[in-house]
Amino acid sequence: MNTIELAERTSRAWALMLYLLGGILLLVELAGMTFMRRDFVDGFWLGIAMVCALTLLPWRRWLKPNSVLNRMLEDEAVREHRRMSCTAGFWASLVAALAVAPFAHDALIGSYDVARIVATAGLFAAMISFATLELRAAR
Amino acid sequence: MSELLNSLKEERERMGLTQAALAERVGVSRKTINTVENGVFIPSTLLALKLAAALQRPVESLFRINE
Numbered sequence: 001m002n003t004i005e006l007a008e009r010t011s012r013a014w015a016l017m018l019y020l021l022g023g024i025l026l027l028v029e030l031a032g033m034t035f036m037r038r039d040f041v042d043g044f045w046l047g048i049a050m051v052c053a054l055t056l057l058p059w060r061r062w063l064k065p066n067s068v069l070n071r072m073l074e075d076e077a078v079r080e081h082r083r084m085s086c087t088a089g090f091w092a093s094l095v096a097a098l099a100v101a102p103f104a105h106d107a108l109i110g111s112y113d114v115a116r117i118v119a120t121a122g123l124f125a126a127m128i129s130f131a132t133l134e135l136r137a138a139r
Numbered sequence: 140m141s142e143l144l145n146s147l148k149e150e151r152e153r154m155g156l157t158q159a160a161l162a163e164r165v166g167v168s169r170k171t172i173n174t175v176e177n178g179v180f181i182p183s184t185l186l187a188l189k190l191a192a193a194l195q196r197p198v199e200s201l202f203r204i205n206e
């Protein structure tokens with residue numbers, strides 16, 4: 001298998017992993033806010049959210065900038081996809097924050113839940129759009 | 140509104156290259172070549188020059204503005 005094929009396979013696996021992680025993040029958030037309001041679920045959500053945030057960073061380029069494979073996995077199109085997906089995440093966070101603000105004002109939602117909703121919305125939108133853009137580009 | 144058109148696919152096929160082979164010559168992933176060919180992604184000047192060099196064509200014959 002040459003570098004191009006390896007990059008393609010890794011990129012596809014990465015995109016599928018982003019879908020999976022995004023789904024888990026959303027499920028844990030929904031569970032934590034409804035029927036499983038426990039410390040363990042809160043901690044699990046925090047761990048998953050941090051892992052999700054890390055997946056949006058170009059750490060491959062930071063760790064091994066001279067690797068041919070890493071350069072392909074972080075080329076121009078990928079950087080553009082990352083920019084677009086982070087923008088999508090920003091807008092999703094903003095919409096989520098504005099949507100829950102009235103409920104937080106009336107003390108119907110606690111500040112911790114507000115923080116979780118805003119973070120989950122941003123991360124979920126960014127990860128799903130990044131994975132979708134990557135898979136669409138590989139078609 | 141101006142639109143960037145390209146003849147990357149035609150030039151690549153003229154040289155008998157696959158997207159993967161061109162990607163390897165230029166040092167990018169195949170999906171970058173694919174998105175440039177489909178007009179989804181506008182390449183940087185650096186990448187445009189690398190593509191032109193790999194296809195042995197002047198850059199202005201690969202990319203043109205449709206106004």
